[in-house]
Amino acid sequence: MSSPLRRLGWCLLAYIGLAWLPWVLSGYHTHVLTTGLYYVILAIGWNLLAGYTGQFSLAHHTFAGLGAYTSALLGQYAGVPLLVGIAAGVIVAAGIGYGLGTLCLRIRAIYLALATWAFAESIRLLITVEYQITRGDLGLRTTLLFRTPRPTPYYYLFLGLALVAIWVAWELVHSRIGTYMRAIRDDEEAAATMGIDTFKWKRFTFAVSAIFAAVAGGFQGHYVGLLSPTPMKFNEMAMIIIMVIVGGLRTFPGPIVGAIFIEILAEFLRAWGEWRMVLFALLVMVVARGYPAGLVGLCQATVQRLARWSPALGLLLAPRQLEE
Numbered sequence: 001m002s003s004p005l006r007r008l009g010w011c012l013l014a015y016i017g018l019a020w021l022p023w024v025l026s027g028y029h030t031h032v033l034t035t036g037l038y039y040v041i042l043a044i045g046w047n048l049l050a051g052y053t054g055q056f057s058l059a060h061h062t063f064a065g066l067g068a069y070t071s072a073l074l075g076q077y078a079g080v081p082l083l084v085g086i087a088a089g090v091i092v093a094a095g096i097g098y099g100l101g102t103l104c105l106r107i108r109a110i111y112l113a114l115a116t117w118a119f120a121e122s123i124r125l126l127i128t129v130e131y132q133i134t135r136g137d138l139g140l141r142t143t144l145l146f147r148t149p150r151p152t153p154y155y156y157l158f159l160g161l162a163l164v165a166i167w168v169a170w171e172l173v174h175s176r177i178g179t180y181m182r183a184i185r186d187d188e189e190a191a192a193t194m195g196i197d198t199f200k201w202k203r204f205t206f207a208v209s210a211i212f213a214a215v216a217g218g219f220q221g222h223y224v225g226l227l228s229p230t231p232m233k234f235n236e237m238a239m240i241i242i243m244v245i246v247g248g249l250r251t252f253p254g255p256i257v258g259a260i261f262i263e264i265l266a267e268f269l270r271a272w273g274e275w276r277m278v279l280f281a282l283l284v285m286v287v288a289r290g291y292p293a294g295l296v297g298l299c300q301a302t303v304q305r306l307a308r309w310s311p312a313l314g315l316l317l318a319p320r321q322l323e324e
Contacts, residue, residue: 004171011163018159022152031151036263037158038220041165043243043255045212048169051250052178053205054185055105059116061236062123063093063210064217068227069127069134071218072142082143086218090211097210101203108188117234124232137228145222154223161219165212166256172208173252181205235277239266242280246287248294257295 022030046060070092071085080088104115127134134140146153172178180201183191192198221227239262247258262280269276291297 004167007170008167011167015159015163019156022155027151030155032264032267033260034151034155034158034223036260037155037162038216039240039243039259039263040162040256041158041216042213042240043247043259044165044169045209045216046240047244047249047255048172048181048212049205049209051244051254052173052185053181053202054188055202055206056109056113057116057206057209058113058234058237059100059120060209060213060240062120062232063097063213064220065127065227065229065232066093066096066123067214067217068142068221069140072140072221072227073133075143076140082145082222086215086222089218090214093210093214093217094207097207098203101206105199105202105206120232120234120237124229127232128229134227134229137230139226139228142221142225142227144225145219149225151223157219161215162256165215169212170252177201177204238277239280242284245284246280246294248296249292251293251296254294254296261295 021033025033042060042064046057049055049057049060067086067089070089071080071082074080074085074088075082100116100119104112104119107115128136130136131138145157173181180191180196183194183196184198184202188198243258243262244255245258246262247256248254266276266280269279272279287294291301293300
């Protein structure tokens with residue numbers, strides 16, 4: 001069995017190993033986990049772009065919204081089957097991501113962030129003001145994928161999607177393209193000198209990141225049952241960034257750990273309202289100052305301390321070197 005198929009087999013075993021959770025959790029807790037898996041997909045996609053390629057986009061959440069709205073509008077006005085609508089949303093998001101990357105990726109740093117933020121706000125405002133088509137802030141109803149609001153079937157769906165996203169991202173990061181991505185992040189000029197078409201691979205990663213977001217957003221739209229421009233506000237993008245940084249920017253498991261951790265913490269602090277964002281901002285500053293590799297780095301540091309205290313225990317628990 002080839003290595004990619006072997007890793008896909010491990011994902012299948014992980015799916016089987018986590019399939020029991022809805023049977024022991026309440027509907028509310030299953031919903032929280034399902035939402036956390038949705039954010040896992042978004043966080044993995046953004047980490048590919050920002051963590052591995054060094055391109056700080058602030059429009060990632062917008063591609064999730066585009067995937068959801070495209071599918072919902074095609075279903076409502078054209079009678080397109082649900083899965084076809086989701087696929088169309090992914091194609092639209094990939095095309096727009098490719099075009100936006102073409103326009104914006106020749107600029108760097110803060111200018112790239114501002115350009116993508118302006119794009120995201122423009123799309124949100126367009127959806128808000130086109131009331132006759134999108135229903136604006138009143139919300140656009142969507143068809144539930146499993147014809148039920150119960151979270152259990154959606155948990156199994158998003159668990160499968162998250163594991164596939166992890167598998168695809170792993171294969172991409174550990175391929176020749178992943179080497180190009182890290183070279184661009186570390187020193188774009190040196191990468192170009194070595195013959196790497198930096199613009200081509202930045203644009204490719206931007207489009208792939210948009211696809212991750214659109215897949216997650218398309219299925220999420222048919223889970224929540226009602227779309228509005230509210231999740232397309234900057235707070236949503238801030239949450240994705242917080243998840244990746246707290247979990248571990250530039251590490252592979254970081255977005256996975258961070259998305260689940262922050263989603264559970266956000267639900268625990270729901271009664272605090274917008275004060276949650278203040279606490280999350282403080283958490284990001286503490287993590288960035290103390291452990292730039294996030295929770296993953298903290299776990300690795302803990303294992304290293306254990307190794308110094310007990311070499312045998314350290315050998316037992318020592319993880320593989322974090323991928324950068």
